[in-house]
Amino acid sequence: MSHFDLCVIGSGSGNSLIDDRLGGWSVALVDDGPTFGGTCLNRGCIPTKMFVYPAELCRTPEAAARVNVTAARPVVDFAGLRDRIFGRLDPISAAGEAWRAEASHVTLYRQTGRFIAPRTLELADGTVLTADRFVLAAGSRPVVPAIAGLDAPGAAERVHTSDTIMRIDDLPERLIILGGGFIAAEFAHVFSAFGTDVTIVNRSGRLLRREDEEISRRYTAQARRDLRVLLDAVIERVRPVEGGLAVDVRGPGGVQTLDADLLLIAAGRRPNGDRLDVAAAGVATDEGGFVVVDEFQRTTAEGVWALGDVCSRWQLKHVANHEARVVAHNLLHPDAPVAADHRFVPHAVYAHPTIAAVGLTEAQAIERGLEVAVAVQEYATVAYGWAMADEGHCVKLVADRATRTLVGAHIIGPHADLLSQPLIQAMSTGLDVATMARGQYWIHPALTEVVENALLALDLDATPRRSGLDA
DSSP states (O other): OEEEEEEEEOSSHHHHTOOGGGTTSOEEEEOOOSSTTHHHHHTSHHHHHHHHHHHHHHTHHHHHHTTTOOOOOOOOOHHHHHHHHHHHHHHHHHHHHHHHHHOTTEEEEOSOEEEEETTEEEETTSOEEEEEEEEEOOOEEEOOOOOBTTTSTTTGGGEEOTTTGGGOSSOOSEEEEEOOSHHHHHHHHHHHHTTOEEEEEOSSSSTTTTSOHHHHHHHHHHHTTTSEEEOSOEEEEEEEETTEEEEEEEETTEEEEEEESEEEEOSOEEEGGGGGTGGGGTOOBOTTSOBOOOTTSBOSSTTEEEOGGGTOTTOOHHHHHHHHHHHHHHHHOTTSOOOOOOSSOOEEEOSSSOEEEEEOOHHHHHHTTOOEEEEEEEGGGSHHHHHHTOOSOEEEEEEETTTTEEEEEEEESTTHHHHHHHHHHHHHHTOBHHHHHHSSOOOTTSTTHHHHHHHHHOOTTSOOBOSOOOO
16 A cells, blocks of 8 residues: 555646645556546647647638638648647657656556545555545546447447547548537537538537527527538437448437448536546535535545546536646645636637637526626628628627626637637626726727627616527
8 A cells, every 4th residue: 555645636637736836745646548648638629629720721712702712622631630630749648648757756657546445546456545635637538328239340440439539540421420519519610621521410409509599599500501410319229331330310300311431429528536436435426427526626525626527517628727726726725725716617619610608698697687788799790790701600798787797708700719808808807898898999900899899789778688588
């Protein structure tokens, strides 16, 4: 049995909290991932965006055509693209692992661990670790629903998740994606831009249904331009056929069989707390399997903290990084802990078009009893939108009339992620709508004028909106 001052489980954001301030501590780092560094570096945020950028370039001809420019259709060297991306990321992962393994105060264990008692972890090789403090940062994994034939010989090798789809050898001609969330939307963008015939099968009636209804409705309509979209539908069976898969889909019109080269399961992700047997450590989980934490990222077990996807329903890298900073402080200053700030957590979906949001949807604000003002401003109403010949993209703002501040911001369109940042800043600092709109210059004719005009369009003195989504 080996004892440590601290044991961290997970090499993503959990690894980042092991810094010079802990130089005097003995630290165990446990991680069983196929590559060191967590989901974001190896299978998530970074490689997916390195695919998204070339996908955006592939869509240049359609954007050019709107403004009287003819551009040649790009040709994608998929294997070269893949090798360039992972040829950069894999060495970073390997170097990070080697650097961490060489640290004098850190012992790295590259194997699975399970709790067998409070603050007691048994590794796959039988080694038992104990520590005064534990940090659970074990992340999440793709959800793979039970579908008949999914694991059958001849079919299994053509079924992928987000963990594996980016490392395939050849671009598929036909791809079916199960799911309608952000993972499905981003991969649908990438592969359709590269020339693959993409079909999305989604069990609900809209894509990205967790976004504000205005945004979800617009995205669903625009996605149909590039994709075959089957809503209120489920996959019942997968069968291997010569050269591909036959996929039985049940929808409102009955069962139809679709042919595909590959099937991508993008049905969400589940936290890895169950793989650690956290209950044996006295750590509670909620109905979704997420580790329960308080505002200081402490679990229900003494001396055990958690951060990132294992406890956070946002499942976002910037949230995990924030929580890692909170946990690092609280490990060092247990008598003066700081709380994590989850008031205004932004996110972006790098689909086609891009989506970004922060705060409450209109429906959520109304459900909370707020007297809301809502404005929807089209990109096409500002000069840069004219230059783009833009169609269908907008900024939607939701404000609280009582405080005259923003409570939600939702954008669909080019550069949505960048346009959202001043709105995130305003909400985080409590800046009121009027001051944000008129207390600064807005560059003319930049696209940011669509944000300015949306702020000016908020009627904070009109009859309150208490119900309905008629913005």
